[in-house]
Amino acid sequence: MTFEGDELECLRQSTSKMLLAVLWLHVPIAFIIALTLGADWLVPVSFLVAMALAATLSWRMSGNGPSTRLVFAVALMAGVSMFVFQFAGHLWQVDMHMYFFAALAILVAYCDYRPIVAGTAAVALHHLTLNLILPAAVYPGGADLGHSPCHNPANRGRRLNLAGADTFESLRDGGRENGGGQGCKRGRSAC
Amino acid sequence: MGSGQNIQDTRWPAWLNAAALLIASWGVIAALSLRARPGAELVAAGFPPWWGAQRAFLAAASANAAIVRTTAIPALLLVRPDDRDGLSRLRNAGAWLTLDPQAIAACIKADDLKADDLKANRLEIANDLRRR
Numbered sequence: 001m002t003f004e005g006d007e008l009e010c011l012r013q014s015t016s017k018m019l020l021a022v023l024w025l026h027v028p029i030a031f032i033i034a035l036t037l038g039a040d041w042l043v044p045v046s047f048l049v050a051m052a053l054a055a056t057l058s059w060r061m062s063g064n065g066p067s068t069r070l071v072f073a074v075a076l077m078a079g080v081s082m083f084v085f086q087f088a089g090h091l092w093q094v095d096m097h098m099y100f101f102a103a104l105a106i107l108v109a110y111c112d113y114r115p116i117v118a119g120t121a122a123v124a125l126h127h128l129t130l131n132l133i134l135p136a137a138v139y140p141g142g143a144d145l146g147h148s149p150c151h152n153p154a155n156r157g158r159r160l161n162l163a164g165a166d167t168f169e170s171l172r173d174g175g176r177e178n179g180g181g182q183g184c185k186r187g188r189s190a191c
Numbered sequence: 192m193g194s195g196q197n198i199q200d201t202r203w204p205a206w207l208n209a210a211a212l213l214i215a216s217w218g219v220i221a222a223l224s225l226r227a228r229p230g231a232e233l234v235a236a237g238f239p240p241w242w243g244a245q246r247a248f249l250a251a252a253s254a255n256a257a258i259v260r261t262t263a264i265p266a267l268l269l270v271r272p273d274d275r276d277g278l279s280r281l282r283n284a285g286a287w288l289t290l291d292p293q294a295i296a297a298c299i300k301a302d303d304l305k306a307d308d309l310k311a312n313r314l315e316i317a318n319d320l321r322r323r
Contacts, residue, residue: 047219054212062208070209078216085220118209125217130224 008111009064015109016064019072022106023052026079033086044082051075066114073115076103077122084126227278227289233259236281237288238266254284 026048034041058071080099087093100123107115227234236256238247244265251258255273262269269292273280278289 043223047216051212051216058208066205067208070206071212074209074213074216078212078220081216081220085224088224114205118206118213122213122216125213126220129217130221 012064012069012110012112015106016059016068016072018109019076019106020052020055020059023048023055023072023075023079026083027052030082030086033083037086037090039086044086047082048079051078066112069110069112069115070118073107073119074122076107077119077126079103081122081126225290227291229278231278231291232271233292234270234272234278234281235262235288235290235292236268236270236272236286237264237290238268238286240264240266242266242285250284250286251281254280254286256281 027045030044030048031041033039034044052075055068055072055075058068062068077100080096080103083099084093084096087096104116104119104123107119110116234256236247236251238250242250242265244261247266247268248258251268251270254277256270256277259269259271270281272278272289281289
């Protein structure tokens, strides 16, 4: 059961606009990281341009529906994965993982559990597979396989909490005034 | 940014675009993470899978690469490439892939496991003979 009131739609529009800006902002950030670390910049920058372009095209062609929200979630997590790769072997690689948490928290603004699940799947795919075949790409100096199962349930649990709280708020506020949640009302001024 | 209206599109499932993007992005990051870095001391060289160990050995030797060890897959060798253009030489000699050795750790472990299994089997047979 979902509520698709005007205020909720307004909040989702604002979130998509903000995320689009973030995705395009990733491009110069990747360039600066590459220059700072003295690494190749062309591939990371091209990758992030492709992610931002995919999100922009989806937004332009399919509107702000579930498909676009899922694409935004995956593009955002892919961008963070690229940053983690760029910092491979660097002390700050662990710190780059914090950006995963921040990015997932931003997705809560959609008031939709699906982008959160898509983002979690993207992070799990990146961490579990790469931690299995090339640990140094995920954690500095490599890590044992126990690191990811320890890392990911914590993430998934937190996201389940976020998704649960989000759905609960939508249901409660939607039932009360046939519109969006409290967070959506706060987002109204941004539309 | 005048777009973003909620357009209903029922041609394909909503998750399909995101799934395609996820697979493509993961593929790029995995390929970037697994490739051998220029100047790497050790490299896993993957030759065509239908090549036998002998042909893979000859190809690696023709690229002036020192063979460090074999793996569970005959066409996958752990080599020390030549100092000058070692990776290009390996590719010219027929290597399809030049990977970070950590990427094939599972193959090496499998190899080691095989050796361990062999040892265990031998021990079991010896014990069996002693019992008889």
